[in-house]
Amino acid sequence: MTFPRPFALGIAAILYGAMALSANPSDAGAIGPSDRAALEAMRAGDMRKLVFHDTPRAQMTESFQDGAGRTVGLADFSGKVVVLNIWATWCPPCRAEMPSLDRLAAKVKGDGIEIVALSTDRGGAAKVRGFFDEIGVKNLAIYADPSNRLARQAAVMGLPVTLILDREGREIARLTGDAHWDGADALAILRRISVMTRGAHTQGARLDTGTALADADPAGRLR
Secondary structure, three states, X not given: OEOOOOOOHHHHHHHHHHHHHOOOOOOXXXXXXXXXXXXXXXXXXXXXXXXXXXXXXXXXOOOEEEOOOOEEOHHXXXXXXXXXXXXXXXXXXXXXXXXXXXXXXXXXXXXXXXXEXXXXXOOHHHHHHHHHHHHOOOOOOOEEOOOOHHHHHOOOOOEOEEEEEOXXXXXXXXXXXXXXXXXXXXHHHHHHHXXXXXXXXXXXXXXXXXXXXXXXXXXXXXX
């Protein structure tokens, strides 16, 4: 794991604590305790580092930029499970895991899962574009947070870190450090989350997990 340049770690911790306190305890999110236990039991390989939260964190509101310089936010991905990878080109483990995230993006198309690789490089989108061209990225869009605003709001202390967001944009799990993201272990967990939360965004309530899982194949893909 590589530690980034300092960016007010104390303030970040306070912000994240406040964000957790602001979550509505009565709204446990699309994934309940039994679902969370099932997901935790699926962890193997690099996914053993994936930590599920007892309750979802409040949606982060800080904006960032896409490859065309447009302002976007996590709300723009509402309705999808989001794999939010916060990284930088100067971070060796970040560079090492990026090809697996690119392959993951190709494998989960149509599964209701969005891969958002958010760079904290000061060089912004141009820096990311050069690196993506260098390693032959084909499936990831360019997103940049050169001011580190969202990274601070998420209380990121080191890079890389990957946040799993539910379809309402709330953080439900976090993995610190690099991982093999297109492996069978990661795919099974992500697809199971997608199945578990299917219908939660549009209906405002959790779809019955037993019914949802009956609609999935053994790898967790929706039929």
